[in-house]
Amino acid sequence: MIKYYIESEINKGTSMKIANTLPVDENGELRSRADEIINLIMQMGMKKIGVAFCYSLGKEAKKFVKMLNKYDVTVVPVCCKVGSVDVKEIGIEKKRDKFIATCNPITQAEIMNKENTEPNVVVGLCVGHDILFNKNSKAYVTTLVAKDRKYSHCHVKALEE
Helix, strand or coil, rough: CCCHHHCCCHHHHHHHHHCCCCCEEECEEEEEEHEEEEEEHHHHHCCCCEECCEEEEHHHHHHHHHHHHHCCCEEEECCCCCCCEEEEHHCCCCCCCCCCCCCCCHHHHHHHHHHCCCCCCCCCCCCCCHHHHHHHHCCCCCEEEECCCCCCCCCHHHHHC
């Protein structure tokens, strides 16, 4: 057998078995990615779910949290602007002297680490910010929404050009 399947950190392969059942429901209907994530969470018995979201996708994150709240789980939503600093402090020049908050994906991950979330779901973090969040998260991370400003978050359209 393949090593990662046998020695999986999540219940010795259980996550792989569950993942193979996620695309369709009991009636053979396709599930949305949000429904697949929720179904995985439920089947894995996870109880504390982190939602790392971008400020610009706050409405979408709120809808996903509402979906999760229908189940017996605790949701820990954390906005990208948590613990933010002015962009000037990280070396970005500004045209105006007004405070412009930068995102803080490392603090997002640290908050979820302290809360012991068990998985974290990304909703639209910027490229680069998502990398830092994933690297610093102790829990597994999956992405519900990959930010794509040009194609309204439907990033596969870029591959059609």
